[in-house]
Amino acid sequence: MTCSKIFSGDLPELTTEIIQYFRNDFSTLYTCILVNRLWCRLAIRLLWENPFSNPTRHNDFINLFLHNLTEDNKTKLNNEYGINNNLFPSNTLFNYPSFIKCLNIQKFLWSIKKWVANIKNLTDKQRYLLSSQYINPNLFKIFINNEVNLHTFEVILNNECCNYFDLSFELIQQNPYFICNIKNFKLCFDENVAKITKFYPFLKFLHSNCNSISSLNINIKLFFYNNNNSDVGITLLSEEHLPKIINSQKNLRKISFEGCINFPFEEHLPKIINSQKNLRKISFEGCINFPLYHSLLSLKNSNCSNTLNTIIFHHINFKDITNILIEVFEQLNVLESIHIIYCSLDSDFVEKIINVTKPFKLKSLFISGNLQIEPIESLLQKSGGYLENFGSGSESNQLFKLIMKYCPKIKYFDLFDLDNCHDNITTAFNLIKNIENTLNYLSIESVDIEFSSIVLQNLGQMLPFKLEYLNLYLMFNNKDFELFLKNSNNIFIKKLSIRNEMQDEDILPYIKKYIMEKKRVKYLAVEVKNKDLFSLKDEVKEFKLYNIEIQNYDKLAIYYCDFIGIY
Secondary structure (H helix, E strand, O other): OHHHHHHHOOOHHHHHHHHHOOOOOHHHHHHHHOOOHHHHHHHHHHHOOOOOOOOOOOOOHHHHHHOOOOHHHHHHHHHHHOOOHHHOOOOOOOOHHHHOOEEEHHHHHHHHHHHHHOOOOOOHHHHHHHHHHHHHHHHHHHHHHOOOOOOEEEEEEOHHHHHHHHHHHHHHHHOHHHOOOOOEEEEEEEHHHHHOOOHHHHHHHHHHHOOOOOEEEEEEEOEOOOOHHHHHHHHHHHHHHHHHHHHOOOOOOEEEEEOOOOOOHHHHHHHHHHHOOOOOOOOOOOEOOOOOHHHHHHOOOHHHHOOOOEEEEEOOEOOOOHHHHHHHHHHOOOOOEEEEEOOEOOHHHHHHHOOOOOOOOEEEEEEOOOOOHHHHHHHHHHHHHHOOEEEEOOOOHHHHHHHHHHOOOOOEEEEEOOOOOHHHHHHHHHHHHHOOOOOOEEEEEOOOHHHHHHHHHHOHHHOOOEEEEEEEEEOOOHHHHHHHHHHOOOOEEEEEEEEEOOOOOOOHHHHHHHHHOOOOEEEEEEEEOOEEHHHOHHHHHHHHOOOOEEOOHHHHOOOHHHHHOOO
16 A cells, blocks of 8 residues: 555655665666656656766757757857757756756866767867857856755866866855855865966855865875965965865764875885886976875864764875874764775874774775785774775785784775785685675776686685675686686676676676576676677667666776765
């Protein structure tokens, strides 16, 4: 009875809650559209929340947005660029721009650029003028005029986006409602930020008009200019604007710092130089560590102390900020997860961390390069019980043993570029077997033929009975691949992505025999011979008959940054 009422639309509140679970399952949402009018209205909103999320796809959806252009603007497009009004629908079933909740400036511009590229008989100059001076600002105005209230706003400022940012900010400044309620904010920039005259006014505007951010991501990639303007700008950003943004938030729950770390010249560079036989030119470009001290200091304020539950450090050098970090950790009362991803972990940092009186809830640890085992062991002794996400691409025999000893809750394991040392491989397999009761996401990546062969010959018999996700990015032959499929015959994998760098091997017949016909996966992505199975429409239909959905490899792949939620 309840089920029939849901389908008939008699319980709209419950129906709304159910459909929310399909937010990122686009095929299911498209099916929901066909159920009835209520389901259609609810599903359409979710489908159009983030239309620019995939800038590589066909961009005809922009035509639906441009339907909202005034007749004068449409006439101008026709007269100056030869764009026929028939390109835009005369009527639409929904007000699609009003549904937008997520906007990434970079992806927005890429999508428009691709849309313009499909218009015929235009010169390069005309395409540039059409996108930069007409479509970009007018589409932005359409969003604002339709009272879009963003939930997620990502400001990615590379060279191309910098030229557009000042105009965008002027429109936002005139309509603060556009971003005043954002919950997720990402700021990513490099040295090109020096070109933007409105960058610092935008930051001031942000902390003056928006105090609802719950997830804040700061991604900084600055190169050393060695000039006063650059130094002043960096100081202004690190000591004034970012702390004010943090301090102005009333419900900040998650913060992520990403940056450049210093390249270890003393160890690696001499080896690189000595190994070259025909070195003619060498150029040094140095990265600076963005000064995080004041931003971290601002986390000690009373607002954050009782709301912030997640901190992510991504490519951060902890030198000179360890002491303030300790103070911050001691002040945060509801901190539930700390993620350390490819950061420098020296003995000084670890020694001070293990003396923090509160639990240090390390949920993610990703490491590559040469390791200092002693400080890592001390860190895992204190926090290994919390660790759920782990990745390593180094000589990891000792590290794997430490994970087995101290970390019983590993759910996500990323193994990449492991060398062919027998002890390393054996210990890696022992680790997979050791965590089989908790392991749910496994990714193994290598283009070494010997290592790939060993993986496929041994992995099948040690996988958990059920696995949410498995990614195999290897270089293998058909014989080893078939052996893996036979050995894992009774295992169900919800999401399986396979990429074979051995270009002469055709693995599709084996996939059909051992995976498709036995219905062993729900979602499948396969890339081989520079071709994605997703592009083979007849094959996609065949797999669908077995209730297997074929997806693009890059779309199905679950990278650590997506899994943890860095971006």
